[in-house]
Amino acid sequence: MNIGVSANRLELLQIADAVAREKSIEREIVIEAMEDAIQKAARSRYGNETEIRAEIDGKTGEIRLQRLLVVIEEVENPATEIALEDARERNPAAQVGDFIADALPPLDFGRIAAQSAKQVIVQKVREAERDRQFEEFKDRVNEIVNGIVRRVEYGNVIVDLGRGEGMIRRDEMIPRENYRPGDRIRAFIFDVRREPRGPQIFLSRTHPHFMAMLFAQEVPEIYDGIIEIKSVARDAGSRAKIAVISNDSSIDPVGACVGMRGSRVQAVVQELQGEKIDIIPWSPDAASFIVNALAPAEVAKVVLDEDAERIEVVVPDEQLSLAIGRRGQNVRLASQLTGWDIDILTEEEESARRQAEFVERTELFVEALDVDEVVAQLLVSEGFTSVEELAYVEVAEIGAIEGFDEDTAVEIQTRANEYLERIEAERDARRKELGVQDELRSIEGVDTAMMVVFGENEIKSIEDLAGCATDELTGWVERQDGEITRHDGMLKDFGVSRDEAEHMIMQARIVAGWIEPEPEPDPEAESEEGEAAEGTADEAADADGANA
Numbered sequence: 001m002n003i004g005v006s007a008n009r010l011e012l013l014q015i016a017d018a019v020a021r022e023k024s025i026e027r028e029i030v031i032e033a034m035e036d037a038i039q040k041a042a043r044s045r046y047g048n049e050t051e052i053r054a055e056i057d058g059k060t061g062e063i064r065l066q067r068l069l070v071v072i073e074e075v076e077n078p079a080t081e082i083a084l085e086d087a088r089e090r091n092p093a094a095q096v097g098d099f100i101a102d103a104l105p106p107l108d109f110g111r112i113a114a115q116s117a118k119q120v121i122v123q124k125v126r127e128a129e130r131d132r133q134f135e136e137f138k139d140r141v142n143e144i145v146n147g148i149v150r151r152v153e154y155g156n157v158i159v160d161l162g163r164g165e166g167m168i169r170r171d172e173m174i175p176r177e178n179y180r181p182g183d184r185i186r187a188f189i190f191d192v193r194r195e196p197r198g199p200q201i202f203l204s205r206t207h208p209h210f211m212a213m214l215f216a217q218e219v220p221e222i223y224d225g226i227i228e229i230k231s232v233a234r235d236a237g238s239r240a241k242i243a244v245i246s247n248d249s250s251i252d253p254v255g256a257c258v259g260m261r262g263s264r265v266q267a268v269v270q271e272l273q274g275e276k277i278d279i280i281p282w283s284p285d286a287a288s289f290i291v292n293a294l295a296p297a298e299v300a301k302v303v304l305d306e307d308a309e310r311i312e313v314v315v316p317d318e319q320l321s322l323a324i325g326r327r328g329q330n331v332r333l334a335s336q337l338t339g340w341d342i343d344i345l346t347e348e349e350e351s352a353r354r355q356a357e358f359v360e361r362t363e364l365f366v367e368a369l370d371v372d373e374v375v376a377q378l379l380v381s382e383g384f385t386s387v388e389e390l391a392y393v394e395v396a397e398i399g400a401i402e403g404f405d406e407d408t409a410v411e412i413q414t415r416a417n418e419y420l421e422r423i424e425a426e427r428d429a430r431r432k433e434l435g436v437q438d439e440l441r442s443i444e445g446v447d448t449a450m451m452v453v454f455g456e457n458e459i460k461s462i463e464d465l466a467g468c469a470t471d472e473l474t475g476w477v478e479r480q481d482g483e484i485t486r487h488d489g490m491l492k493d494f495g496v497s498r499d500e501a502e503h504m505i506m507q508a509r510i511v512a513g514w515i516e517p518e519p520e521p522d523p524e525a526e527s528e529e530g531e532a533a534e535g536t537a538d539e540a541a542d543a544d545g546a547n548a
Contacts, residue, residue: 065104133164134199138192144213149183166201174237206236218264227253230282233336241333243282254279293334297323310341317346368419391416436460457490466508473501
């Protein structure tokens with residue numbers, strides 16, 4: 001009998017060891033699952049309300065069953081409770097609310113109890129396996145993994161990663177790629193999520209970081225940190241651009257990535273099914289970087305608008321199709337790579353636009369200042385772009401224009417001021433008509449023209465402005481599937497930056513009493529703190545001198 005018991009105990013531990021090895025989980029977790037299963041089977045035998053504890057000795061395999069009885073004054077249910085007097089016979093220190101362990105005989109599992117225990121063990125082991133998978137792969141996000149295709153379901157590829165299973169969705173596959181069960185595959189882990197059906201490991205072959213990691217594997221200088229990949233833009237399966245910079249002036253970042261006779265870049269191209277890759281030197285100067293990003297097209301001139309992160313690029317007429325690329329691919333990738341909106345013009349288009357601007361400004365000055373066309377053209381040629389500039393510039397600057405004298409300059413500035421006063425009066429009347437309150441003028445940066453625009457957008461009080469978001473004033477940019485969409489804000493014609501718009505909104509919230517203003521630093525307190533610090537430093541110096 002004893003031999004049989006020993007054999008059963010030994011077999012129990014062997015099963016625990018085998019399951020732990022097969023599922024790559026801790027042996028203690030398997031034994032804990034067995035204990036839970038035995039406890040459940042014992043409850044079905046002794047009653048579900050009974051509190052039972054099962055323990056398996058990890059060395060001998062011996063199973064100990066105990067029933068826990070709560071100590072109370074008067075017993076109502078003998079299966080779960082024990083009287084204080086009886087409890088003190090076993091443990092003199094027992095108090096009401098304590099538990100007394102009552103040993104139970106070894107359990108003889110019936111068929112139903114054994115099936116139930118098996119289900120508990122399987123469930124616990126599966127949960128432990130899922131936890132192990134999640135803990136292992138959650139720290140491997142942004143890594144490249146090798147696996148074997150297990151199956152293909154509705155275009156999604158299920159990959160066996162050895163100690164887990166990942167999925168490449170159809171939209172994360174390079175176009176025209178086909179995989180069959182048993183094929184080896186490399187992919188990039190871009191997300192790991194814990195879900196009820198187990199951890200989901202999402203893989204990608206189109207992610208920009210996949211290409212960056214492939215370069216890190218092929219180029220030792222990137223792995224060592226000598227060369228840094230600043231940004232990547234991909235049109236998966238077709239073309240890509242990668243911006244690199246060297247932290248060592250003696251190493252050419254582009255040459256290192258290309259390799260001897262193109263060996264390094266070709267290894268990446270082959271893995272990406274022939275994707276053409278432009279390797280571009282990164283530059284902190286936005287204009288230079290954007291010119292490099294538009295390669296192989298040649299750029300004649302660039303005009304930057306840093307607040308809107310927009311740039312106009314002028315190219316020779318014959319370079320236009322090359323700069324834009326097939327179906328806009330080249331300029332789209334350059335925009336993704338640099339983070340700037342890029343407008344491409346030919347030299348002819350730019351010349352026509354400049355001519356149109358010249359005519360438009362000339363007509364503005366003719367109408368606003370009541371001068372002839374020749375005078376207006378002279379003002380535009382000298383770089384004046386608005387009536388405001390003429391109104392606020394030094395008179396001597398206007399008088400310095402060839403053919404003008406001081407009297408002419410004074411007359412032009414007077415007419416400019418009269419025009420602005422007339423326009424201001426018209427705007428103020430419109431503002432009142434829209435019901436915009438005078439208090440809005442107290443917000444720094446808000447003028448009458450803005451108040452008209454506010455009124456047209458139903459912002460008529462300090463509270464209305466305080467409730468605005470910065471994007472409503474300045475607009476925002478959306479990047480989706482490589483396409484950039486710009487949404488204009490209500491102040492798009494005023495050249496207001498995001499910081500300025502945010503400052504206006506915060507002022508409005510302070511005036512409205514929504515938030516407290518930040519306390520201004522007290523110069524006297526700062527002075528006293530400085531003197532105290534100096535005194536402490538002097539005392540420390542004296543003490544050091546005494547110690548010496």
